[in-house]
Amino acid sequence: MVQEAVARGRAKAPTIYDVAALAGVSHQTVSRYLKDGKGLKPGTLERVEKALSELRYTPNLAARSLRSRKLYRVVVVVPEASLYFPARMLNGAAGAAHARGYRVDVVAMEGTAQARALQLERLLTGEDIAGILSFVPRPKATAATGTATVPMVVAGEYDNKMRARGSLADGTAVHSIIRELAALGHTNFFHVAGPAAWPAARNRKAVYQEAIAALGLTSLGMAAGDWSPASGYAAGKKIAALNGVTAVFAANDQMAFGVIRALHDQGIRVPVDVSVFGWDDVPEGSYFIPSLSTVHMDVEALGARSMRELIARIHGEEPPQDAAALPLMELVLRESTGPAAPRQLKPA
Amino acid sequence: MVQEAVARGRAKAPTIYDVAALAGVSHQTVSRYLKDGKGLKPGTLERVEKALSELRYTPNLAARSLRSRKLYRVVVVVPEASLYFPARMLNGAAGAAHARGYRVDVVAMEGTAQARALQLERLLTGEDIAGILSFVPRPKATAATGTATVPMVVAGEYDNKMRARGSLADGTAVHSIIRELAALGHTNFFHVAGPAAWPAARNRKAVYQEAIAALGLTSLGMAAGDWSPASGYAAGKKIAALNGVTAVFAANDQMAFGVIRALHDQGIRVPVDVSVFGWDDVPEGSYFIPSLSTVHMDVEALGARSMRELIARIHGEEPPQDAAALPLMELVLRESTGPAAPRQLKPA
DNA sequence: GGAGTTATTGTGAGCGCTAACAAGACGCTG
DNA sequence: CAGCGTCTTGTTAGCGCTCACAATAACTCC
Numbered sequence: 102m103v104q105e106a107v108a109r110g111r112a113k114a115p116t117i118y119d120v121a122a123l124a125g126v127s128h129q130t131v132s133r134y135l136k137d138g139k140g141l142k143p144g145t146l147e148r149v150e151k152a153l154s155e156l157r158y159t160p161n162l163a164a165r166s167l168r169s170r171k172l173y174r175v176v177v178v179v180p181e182a183s184l185y186f187p188a189r190m191l192n193g194a195a196g197a198a199h200a201r202g203y204r205v206d207v208v209a210m211e212g213t214a215q216a217r218a219l220q221l222e223r224l225l226t227g228e229d230i231a232g233i234l235s236f237v238p239r240p241k242a243t244a245a246t247g248t249a250t251v252p253m254v255v256a257g258e259y260d261n262k263m264r265a266r267g268s269l270a271d272g273t274a275v276h277s278i279i280r281e282l283a284a285l286g287h288t289n290f291f292h293v294a295g296p297a298a299w300p301a302a303r304n305r306k307a308v309y310q311e312a313i314a315a316l317g318l319t320s321l322g323m324a325a326g327d328w329s330p331a332s333g334y335a336a337g338k339k340i341a342a343l344n345g346v347t348a349v350f351a352a353n354d355q356m357a358f359g360v361i362r363a364l365h366d367q368g369i370r371v372p373v374d375v376s377v378f379g380w381d382d383v384p385e386g387s388y389f390i391p392s393l394s395t396v397h398m399d400v401e402a403l404g405a406r407s408m409r410e411l412i413a414r415i416h417g418e419e420p421p422q423d424a425a426a427l428p429l430m431e432l433v434l435r436e437s438t439g440p441a442a443p444r445q446l447k448p449a
Numbered sequence: 450m451v452q453e454a455v456a457r458g459r460a461k462a463p464t465i466y467d468v469a470a471l472a473g474v475s476h477q478t479v480s481r482y483l484k485d486g487k488g489l490k491p492g493t494l495e496r497v498e499k500a501l502s503e504l505r506y507t508p509n510l511a512a513r514s515l516r517s518r519k520l521y522r523v524v525v526v527v528p529e530a531s532l533y534f535p536a537r538m539l540n541g542a543a544g545a546a547h548a549r550g551y552r553v554d555v556v557a558m559e560g561t562a563q564a565r566a567l568q569l570e571r572l573l574t575g576e577d578i579a580g581i582l583s584f585v586p587r588p589k590a591t592a593a594t595g596t597a598t599v600p601m602v603v604a605g606e607y608d609n610k611m612r613a614r615g616s617l618a619d620g621t622a623v624h625s626i627i628r629e630l631a632a633l634g635h636t637n638f639f640h641v642a643g644p645a646a647w648p649a650a651r652n653r654k655a656v657y658q659e660a661i662a663a664l665g666l667t668s669l670g671m672a673a674g675d676w677s678p679a680s681g682y683a684a685g686k687k688i689a690a691l692n693g694v695t696a697v698f699a700a701n702d703q704m705a706f707g708v709i710r711a712l713h714d715q716g717i718r719v720p721v722d723v724s725v726f727g728w729d730d731v732p733e734g735s736y737f738i739p740s741l742s743t744v745h746m747d748v749e750a751l752g753a754r755s756m757r758e759l760i761a762r763i764h765g766e767e768p769p770q771d772a773a774a775l776p777l778m779e780l781v782l783r784e785s786t787g788p789a790a791p792r793q794l795k796p797a
Numbered sequence: 798g799g800a801g802t803t804a805t806t807g808t809g810a811g812c813g814c815t816a817a818c819a820a821g822a823c824g825c826t827g
Numbered sequence: 828c829a830g831c832g833t834c835t836t837g838t839t840a841g842c843g844c845t846c847a848c849a850a851t852a853a854c855t856c857c
Contacts, residue, residue: 116813127837132815140835162577163514164813167842174552181540188527188536192557199556204522206552209540229510330736355733362736385703385731388678388710390738464843475807480845488805512843515812 115156124152135160162204172231174204175411178221180237181209187381193404194234201412203231210237232415234408238298254411256403257300272304274396274430278350278378279312281432286441287348287376292323293336293360295352305352305380321346326356333359340375341367347375347441354379354386354395361391361437372439382433391436399429463504472500483508520579522552523759526569528585529557535729541752542582549760551579558585580763582756586646602759604751605648620652622744622778626698626726627660629780634789635696635724640671641684641708643700653700653728669694674704681707688723689715695723695789702727702734702743709739709785720787730781739784747777 117131124131126145134141134149141149152158162173175198180186195205210217218240221233232252239255279290292309295302306323313320324339326332333356340346341364351357357379361371371377371391379386382397406421413420465479472479474493482489482497489497500506510521523546528534543553558565566588569581580600587603627638640657643650654671661668672687674680681704688694689712699705705727709719719725719739727734730745754769761768 114813117815118813128813129815129838130836133836136815142835145836159577161515161813163511164842165815166511167509167515167812167844168814168816170842177555179536179540186536188534188539191536191539191555192527192529195555196557204552204554207525207539207543207555208547209543229507330733334736358733358736362738362740365738383733385678385706385733388682388706390710390713392710462843466843476843477808477845478806481806484845490805493806509843512812513845515814516843516845518812518845 114161115158116161117158120149120152120156120158123156124148172229173202174206174230175232175234175408175415176206176208176230177408178208178210178233178235178237186236187400190236190400190404193401193406194408196401197405197408198412201409203412206230210235215240232411234411236407238296238300252411252414254407254414255300256407257304271430272301272308274380274432275305275308275350276312277432278396279309279316279318281434282348282350282376282378282438283316283318285348285376285439288318288441289345289347290318290320291336291340291343291346291349292320293326293333293349293351293356294323295326295328295356297325302352309350326352326359328353328355330355330359330362332356334363336360337363338367340364341369348378348438349375350378350380352380354381354383354393357393357395357437358389361389361393371437374442376438376441378438386433387435389437394435394438395433397431397433402429462509463506464509465506468497468500468504468506471504472496520577521550522554522578523580523582523756523763524554524556524578525756526556526558526581526583526585534584535731535748538584538748538752541749541754542756544749545753545756546760549757551760554578558583563588580759582759584755586644586648600759600762602755602762603648604755605652619778620649620656622728622780623653623656623698624660625780626744627657627664627666629782630696630698630724630726630786631664631666633696633724633787636666636789637693637695638666638668639684639688639691639694639697640668641674641681641697641699641704642671643674643676643704645673650700657698674700674707676701676703678703678707678710680704682711684708685711686715688712689717696726696786697723698726698728700728702729702731702741705741705743705785706737709737709741719785722790724786724789726786734781735783737785742783742786743781745779745781750777 117128117135121128121131124145126149130141130145131149131153133139134146134153138146165171166173177191177194179191191207198205210221217237221235221240230251233254235253235255237255239253282290290309290313292306294306294309297303309323310320312318321343322339324332324336326336333351336351336356337349337360340349340360349357349360351360357377361377364371364375364377369375377393379393379395380398381400382395386393386395410420465476465483469476469479472493474497478489478493479497479501481487482494482501486494513519514521525539525542527539539555546553558569565585569583569588578599580602583601583603585603587601630638638657638661640654642654642657645651657671658668660666669691670687672680672684674684681699684699684704685697685708688697688708697705697708699708705725709725712719712723712725717723725741727741727743728746729748730743734741734743758768
């Protein structure tokens with residue numbers, strides 16, 4: 102039943118033989134040109150180029166892959182219920198892959214940790230993929246079995262030293278957040294963390310604790326969220342019940358929204374009574390009431406970088422060191438942060 | 450430089466010849482089993498099955514594709530700056546494709562309409578893809594050139610009769626929205642539309658006008674947005690300047706957020722003075738202040754459906770008719786909608 | 798029971814490409 | 828100018844699979 106798709110009048114694509122005939126060379130010369138274009142006489146090179154463009158030749162990747170036993174397909178794993186997964190990150194990754202001649206297949210990780218591990222296992226043993234880029238943390242089960250047959254990069258994990266600069270899990274901006282809030286007179290903090298399985302969540306939390314300690318401030322507690330606004334809301338209720346918190350740092354914007362809403366529902370004003378900081382700079386953040394102070398991330402660049410890291414690994418190269426180069430994160434101050442509650446301010 | 454990737458100790462995958470040898474049949478028998486398993490003696494079938502699972506055989510898709518000239522790769526086109534493109538839709542599409550044995554490649558449409566058209570052109574003439582599923586409206590330029598070589602489905606476009614039920618562009622829920630608002634006493638409406646290039650935007654707008662007329666209400670105007678909250682904000686300022694609007698329907702949640710914020714900034718209260726309706730039910734909607742009334746969509750199902758439509762077309766089959774079956778959209782009433790402004794209500 | 802049918806299995810070729818090797822063209826030395 | 832290395836190009840084979848066809852086995856019928 103698939104035949105029709107083929108039959109559908111698509112003209113037969115030109116092969117390197119067609120190109121070779123037109124250029125008056127052997128097919129191998131064409132193949133060589135396609136490979137790197139080296140070691141060909143300028144004249145030959147030119148004729149091949151001409152024939153190539155004249156026939157609008159495009160290589161048949163299936164044939165190439167079959168013969169060379171190289172693979173041109175990478176799998177990107179995204180969270181299944183990816184309500185909070187930025188599509189732009191995927192775009193960045195896909196773009197980087199395409200730039201290197203790779204095809205991208207997207208699979209969503211579904212189900213329980215166990216089901217995910219199984220799914221991953223199957224991918225890893227699959228024979229026809231060049232590598233895996235996962236935006237989902239690796240299930241523990243899989244991390245154990247060291248039979249890594251397929252190169253795999255888990256975004257944010259590969260440079261697991263805390264606060265790896267410029268990576269997805271880079272938590273350095275947390276320092277700036279805390280310092281900023283401290284400068285506004287805040288001393289009593291609260292952190293709404295993401296799921297511990299995610300390196301980014303772990304790093305933000307770690308840096309939070311570090312910064313609090315370093316600046317001699319107090320953390321009145323932390324809540325474990327799941328990136329969702331609902332979990333932020335739950336944390337917000339906890340914060341309201343607590344006494345004295347004036348500054349909250351949530352590990353992503355969604356949870357920050359939940360926190361603000363919970364505080365609002367409890368009659369606590371943001372930022373008058375409590376300041377709230379998010380992370381991600383989702384577009385609606387500036388239209389929220391109050392608009393949300395956050396950390397802007399270049400998610401596209403981050404996705405692309407993760408992909409480049411994977412491809413480097415596939416090729417056995419050194420990972421590209423463009424990492425620390427670009428400033429990928431930036432504090433955005435908006436209405437949700439303000440001076441600490443008046444009782445701590447002296448009148449002029 | 451790619452050699453390492455291959456060398457990396459991955460054992461050579463078993464071929465159908467290995468399987469055939471083990472089962473004591475010819476390779477063709479194995480191939481036949483793989484195709485549909487029909488016309489084989491029960492005994493043979495069993496032996497092949499056993500050999501297959503014993504060797505953990507997985508077919509080499511490159512070889513299959515090369516020989517059969519069938520393709521197993523579909524391309525999904527997503528908007529480049531897809532801040533508002535739900536990743537779940539992609540997941541749904543990818544899942545549906547995988548279920549039918551297809552690989553999914555994601556490309557982001559970038560740049561101007563012209564650049565996009567070119568990009569698309571290249572995809573369409575590319576020889577190694579089975580079909581294209583686009584979540585981005587087709588540029589006019591391309592729509593013109595009827596040389597459709599590759600099957601292509603533009604989500605929401607294929608059933609371009611307005612209000613195609615259950616499709617991405619299904620605007621029927623707009624009727625319910627207007628009816629709901631009318632029941633609350635609203636008579637003066639405003640619509641913030643999406644870009645006209647998008648079928649979904651066109652349909653929502655069309656149904657809006659239709660419903661207004663059918664119910665004998667008044668539309669005080671429409672604004673052309675671009676799905677972004679910023680464009681919603683601009684529309685909101687316009688609405689504030691206008692006099693008498695009490696109900697706003699925005700074509701997506703993001704724009705609704707912008708509208709609400711603009712009204713808020715102009716001292717207009719939502720929902721006391723003006724009611725606002727969105728569309729999409731993004732997760733933060735219920736935590737916005739005020740929480741947003743909207744239309745819930747099962748984006749995952751919608752994505753999957755579009756993909757099934759594409760695959761059916763690739764196979765030359767009839768498109769699956771599961772469309773109208775599921776109720777994919779549902780009104781969600783929250784705080785942003787309320788009774789029309791008091792001056793229009795009679796005291797009890 | 799032999800001819801004619803029909804189910805079931807086997808054989809050879811080739812999809813488009815690249816790897817490996819072979820061969821020709823060219824330039825240099827002695 | 829024979830002899831040798833180097834640069835450039837050509838020839839052959841085969842990746843794993845499916846197609847088209849050939850061959851056999853298993854039935855049917857008179």
